[in-house]
Amino acid sequence: xxxxxxxxxxxSFSNSGYGGLxxxxxxxxxxxxxxxxxxxxxxxxxxxxxxxxxxxxxEGFQDFMECLSPRQLSLKQLKExxxxxxxxxxxxxxxxxxxxxxxxxxxxxxxxxxSMVLASxxxxxxxxxxxxxxxxxxxxxxxxxxxxxxxxxxxxxxxxAINQMPNGKTPMHVACExxxxxxxxLLLAQGAKVNSLSLSGHTPLHYCITRDSVDCAKxxxxxxxxxxxxxHNKEEDTPLHAAARFGIPELVALxxxxxASVDALNAYQETPLMTAVFWAFDSKQQIYxxxxxxxxxxxxxxxxxxxxxxxxxxxxxxxxxxxxxxVLMQMLLEVGADARAMDINGCAPIQYLLKVTGxxxxxxxxxxxxxLLNYSAARIYPPQFHKVLQxxxxxxxxxxxxxxxxxxLKPTRKWRSAIPDDCYERHRGFYDSLFAVCxxxxxxxxxxxxxxxxxxxxxxxxxxxxxxxxxxxxxTYLLLEPEGILY
Numbered sequence: 339x340x341x342x343x344x345x346x347x348x349x350s351f352s353n354s355g356y357g358g359l360x361x362x363x364x365x366x367x368x369x370x371x372x373x374x375x376x377x378x379x380x381x382x383x384x385x386x387x388x389x390x391x392x393x394x395x396x397e398g399f400q401d402f403m404e405c406l407s408p409r410q411l412s413l414k415q416l417k418e419x420x421x422x423x424x425x426x427x428x429x430x431x432x433x434x435x436x437x438x439x440x441x442x443x444x445x446x447x448x449x450x451x452x453s454m455v456l457a458s459x460x461x462x463x464x465x466x467x468x469x470x471x472x473x474x475x476x477x478x479x480x481x482x483x484x485x486x487x488x489x490x491x492x493x494x495x496x497x498x499a500i501n502q503m504p505n506g507k508t509p510m511h512v513a514c515e516x517x518x519x520x521x522x523x524l525l526l527a528q529g530a531k532v533n534s535l536s537l538s539g540h541t542p543l544h545y546c547i548t549r550d551s552v553d554c555a556k557x558x559x560x561x562x563x564x565x566x567x568x569x570h571n572k573e574e575d576t577p578l579h580a581a582a583r584f585g586i587p588e589l590v591a592l593x594x595x596x597x598a599s600v601d602a603l604n605a606y607q608e609t610p611l612m613t614a615v616f617w618a619f620d621s622k623q624q625i626y627x628x629x630x631x632x633x634x635x636x637x638x639x640x641x642x643x644x645x646x647x648x649x650x651x652x653x654x655x656x657x658x659x660x661x662x663x664x665v666l667m668q669m670l671l672e673v674g675a676d677a678r679a680m681d682i683n684g685c686a687p688i689q690y691l692l693k694v695t696g697x698x699x700x701x702x703x704x705x706x707x708x709x710l711l712n713y714s715a716a717r718i719y720p721p722q723f724h725k726v727l728q729x730x731x732x733x734x735x736x737x738x739x740x741x742x743x744x745x746x747l748k749p750t751r752k753w754r755s756a757i758p759d760d761c762y763e764r765h766r767g768f769y770d771s772l773f774a775v776c777x778x779x780x781x782x783x784x785x786x787x788x789x790x791x792x793x794x795x796x797x798x799x800x801x802x803x804x805x806x807x808x809x810x811x812x813x814t815y816l817l818l819e820p821e822g823i824l825y
Contacts, residue, residue, distance in 0.1 A: 413440070413441075416435065416438075416440060416441055417441065417445065417447055419431075419435065420432065420435050420441055420445070420447070420477070421447050421449065421480065423435065423489075424477050424480040424481055424484070424486060424489055425480060425484045425486070426486075427481075427484065427485075427486035427487075427488055427489050428489070429488045429489045429491075429492045432477070432489050432492060432493070433492060436496065443477065443493060443496055443497060443498050444476050444477070444498060444499050444502065445476065445477070446474050446475070446476060446504045447474070447475055447476070447477070447480065448472050448473075448474060449472060449473055449474070449475045449479075449480060449483075450471065450472055451471070451472055451473035451475075452470070452471050454470065454473065455473075455483055455512060455515055455516060456473035456474070456475045456479055456483060456505050456507060456512060457470075457473040457474075457505040457506055457507065458503070458505065458506030458507045458511070458536040458537045458538045458540070459506055459537055459538060460537055460538060460539075460571075461538065461571050461572060473505045474504040474505040475504060475505060476498070476499065476502060476504055477489075477493050477498060478490055478493050478494065478498045478499070478500065478509045479504075479507070479509050479512055481493060481509075481521070482509045482512045482513045482516070482518055482521045482525075483512055483516060485516070485518055485520070485521070487520050487521060487524060490521060490524060491524060494524070494528050500525060500528055500529065500530050501530060501531050501534060503536065503537065506536050506537030506538065507536045507537070508530070508531070508534050508536070508542075509521070509525055509530065510522065510525050510530045510531065510532070510534065510542045511534075511536050511540070511542055511545055513525060513542075513554065514542045514543070514545035514546050514551055514554045514555075514558070515545040517546075517548050517550035517551040517554060518554070519551075519553040519554050519557065522553075522554045522557050522558070523557060526557060526558075526561050532558050532561050532562055532563040533562070533563060533564055533567060535569075535570055538569075538571060539569045539570030539571035540569045540571075541563065541564070541567055541569070541577070542554075542558055542563065543555060543558055543559075543563050543564075543565065543567070543577040543580075544569055544575070544577055544580050546558075546577070546580075546581070546589060547580055547581065547583075547584040547586065547589075548584070548586065549586060549588060549589075551589070552586075552588045552589055552592060555577075555589060555592055555593075556592065559592070559596050565577055565578070565593045565596050565597060565598040566578075566597070566598060566599050566602060568602075568604070572605055573604055573605055573606070574604045574605040575604045575613075576598065576599070576602045576604070576610070577589075577593055577598070578590065578593045578594070578598045578599070578600075578602060578610045579602070579604055579608070579610050579613050581593060581610075581633075582610040582611070582613045582614040582617075582630075582633055582637070583613050583614070583617050584617075585614065585617065585618070585627050585629035585630040585632075585633055586629070586633070587629060587632045587633050587636055590610070590633050590636050590637065591636055594636070594637075594640050600637055600640045600641065600642045601642060601643050601646060603646075606648055606649050607646075607647070607648040607649050608648050609642065609643070609646050609654075610637055610642070611634060611637045611638070611642040611643075611644065611646075611654050612646070612648060612652075612653075612654045612657060614630050614633040614634050614637065615630075615634060615654045615657045615658050615661070615663075615666055615670075616657045616660075616661070617630055618630035618631060618634070618658075618661060618663055618666060619661035619662075619663060624698075624699055624700050625700060626661075626663060626665070626700065631665055631666060631669070634666055634669060634670075635669065638669060638670075638673050644670045644673055644674060644675040645674070645675060645676050645679065647679070650681055650682040650683075651679075651680065651681045651682045652681045653675065653676065653679050653687075654666075654670055654675065655667065655670050655671070655675040655676070655677065655679065655687045656679070656681060656685075656687050656690050658670060658687075659687035659688070659690040659691040659706065659710070660690045660691075660693075660694055661694075661698070661701075662691065662694055662695065662698035662701035662702075662703055662706055663701070663706075664701070664702055664705035664706045664709060667687075667706055667709050667710070668709055671709055671710075671713040671800065672800075672801075675713075677710050677713045677714050677715035677716075678714060678715060678716050686715065686716060687710060687715065688707070688710050688711075688715045688716070688718070691703070691706050691707065691710065692718075692725065692726065692729045692730075693729070695729045695730050695733060695736065696729060696730075696732065703730065703733050703736045704733060704735035704736040704738075704739055704820055707736050707739045707740055708739050708817065708818050708819075708820075709800065711739065711740075711743045711799075711818060712799040712800035712803075712817055712818065713797070713798070713799075713800045713801075714796070714797025714798060715797075717740070717743050717744065718740065720744065720747060720748065721750065723740075723741075723747060723750075723753070724750060724752035724753050724755075724756040725756075726740050727753055727756040727757055728756045731756065731757045731758060731761045732761055732764075732765075734765045734768040734769070734822070735820040735822070737768075737772065738768070738772075738820045738821070738822070738823075738824060739818045739820055741772060741775075741776070741824060742785065742788075742818050742824070743792075743818060744789075745781065745785075745786060745789045746776075746780060746781055747776045748776065748778075749773060749776045749777075753773075754773075757769065767822075767823065768822065768823060768824070771823045771824040771825065772824050774824075775824040775825065782825060784815075785825075788815060788816055791816055792816065799816060799817060800817070803816050803817055
């Protein structure tokens with residue numbers, strides 16, 4: 339209904355005799371008109387005037403209002419003074435401010451927090467940028483953040499709230515995140531909750547993710563923290579998942595010693611072992627983490643199952659192959675990881691390895707292929723061998739290992755086109771031997787003998803060959819050790 343039609347309606351209604359009701363409706367009508375006019379003016383202003391000018395006018399208006407409110411300005415200055423005293427661990431100054439009675443002990447302050455130590459938000463929340471630079475906190479949160487133990491003790495003795503979370507975290511969450519064991523001890527002594535959830539759904543144990551926080555975790559566990567409590571969010575990770583992701587062997591050992599489930603599943607059906615294997619490779623720095631390798635060793639020593647499948651049927655070995663991590667692949671294969679396991683798309687670990695061979699500069703891909711083939715991995719379908727050449731053209735040792743796993747290979751027209759000319763020139767000696775060997779004539783008797791022995795071991799060469807009464811040179815030959823040329 340337009341404004342003119344509304345006005346006509348009210349005029350006709352007033353003539354009908356309902357005078358009192360008309361006055362109320364007319365008042366409502368004029369409020370609507372006033373609101374519409376103001377909205378139109380604001381829209382026009384933001385369209386015509388530069389936005390920076392509008393912001394400037396707004397800031398000037400706010401400053402003007404503060405000048406008109408001396409009491410508010412005084413309170414703001416007192417809060418700033420209180421915050422500075424907390425950050426400096428000046429207990430005497432804090433006490434003097436509290437004794438004035440002008441500031442409540444649990445006053446919420448606005449604190450610079452670009453790292454979001456004090457803040458925790460639910461997943462899926464949209465947040466404006468300024469909220470990521472500042473957080474709300476009470477005095478006890480600030481003390482914990484800045485390791486102001488003496489001032490924290492003063493606040494707690496004066497009755498400061500200990501389990502409040504103005505920006506999504508309790509003081510205990512903050513203490514664990516900054517690895518402040520003294521504050522953890524102080525908070526526990528005052529009755530802080532050890533299993534409380536932050537707004538993002540994490541317990542204090544989930545925030546123990548550094549070596550320095552091991553003592554914090556010990557104290558929490560001794561006070562009843564639940565090591566198998568999953569986070570209340572879409573991941574549903576346990577503290578063991580968190581420690582595995584960040585690669586903290588000491589925390590992993592601590593949680594396992596206190597009853598953590600080694601094969602606990604999160605919402606994606608991932609175990610801590612899968613988590614540690616995946617995060618063992620830093621894709622940005624292109625480096626492998628020895629700490630994550632040690633975490634995997636600890637988990638496997640506690641009988642973690644290497645063949646658990648996540649939602650899309652990948653196993654830990656798929657993830658290790660994707661990272662081209664021969665250390666973890668050997669670790670997993672030696673404890674019984676299935677080299678033939680297929681994901682939801684029908685890909686085995688060796689297919690994952692083929693996809694990433696050319697983009698893992700710090701890897702040693704020939705070791706990865708050698709391990710898989712010595713632990714019963716299915717070979718690439720011979721008519722598709724050109725895909726091996728495409729992926730591994732700059733890694734002749736990997737091609738050699740793959741080629742030697744067959745009794746004989748017949749080349750196709752796609753072989754030569756799969757190898758770039760410059761790559762062929764760099765490794766001409768090897769590729770000439772490859773094309774010479776892969777003809778209609780059979781391979782050497784020595785190679786055929788190798789294939790026969792490997793076939794009799796039924797794919798378990800990695801475990802069986804070391805026990806054969808053979809010279810070490812013959813054992814390495816059976817295990818497909820590359821020699822740089824095919825014959």
